[in-house]
Amino acid sequence: xxxxxxxxxxxxxxxxxxxxxxxxxxxxxxxxxxxxxxxxxxxxxxxxxxxxxxxxxxxxxxxxxxxxxxxxxxxxxxxxxxxxxxxxxxxxxxxxxxxxxxxxxxxxxxxxxxxxxxxxxxxxx
Numbered sequence: 001x002x003x004x005x006x007x008x009x010x011x012x013x014x015x016x017x018x019x020x021x022x023x024x025x026x027x028x029x030x031x032x033x034x035x036x037x038x039x040x041x042x043x044x045x046x047x048x049x050x051x052x053x054x055x056x057x058x059x060x061x062x063x064x065x066x067x068x069x070x071x072x073x074x075x076x077x078x079x080x081x082x083x084x085x086x087x088x089x090x091x092x093x094x095x096x097x098x099x100x101x102x103x104x105x106x107x108x109x110x111x112x113x114x115x116x117x118x119x120x121x122x123x124x125x
Contacts, residue, residue: 002026002099002114009095009119016087016123022080022097022116030054030075033100036082037109038093038121048095049082050105060105065091087123094118 008020022034035050049071052058056073070083080097098112106112 002029002032004097004099004114004116006095006097006116006119009121011122011124012087014088014123014125017083017085018087018121020082020084020095020097020119020121022082024078024080024099029073029078029099031101032114033102033105034071034073034080035098035100035105035107035112036071036080037096037098037112038091039096039118040093043093045096045109047107047109050107051080052105053103058105060107062107084121087121089123089125092121092123094120 003025005023033053036048037045038048039045049061051071051073059071068086073080096118097116099114100112
């Protein structure tokens with residue numbers, strides 16, 4: 001069992017930056033692949049970025065955020081991060097962190113057993 005809690009969301013203007021955090025407790029965080037998803041009003045939950053287990057040597061990004069967002073993890077702190085730069089109004093959504101056992105980054109939300117409650121990110125134009 002892994003418990004996840006996101007923080008760091010807020011209201012910012014277009015072009016600004018935010019860093020989201022995902023604090024994990026429970027089983028060994030390092031043995032889980034961690035990803036960020038987001039869900040905008042009236043839309044499906046979508047994959048944003050993922051990082052592989054242990055050293056986090058592999059990362060993967062949705063095309064819509066590639067080059068602007070960076071995912072990372074500090075296993076010693078049981079925490080994952082999503083650095084979001086050059087934010088756009090279309091990035092507005094509730095952002096969720098999720099964890100799945102195993103080393104492969106998967107983009108389907110159905111593969112993730114553990115979810116946080118989400119944090120709201122609103123980007124004004």
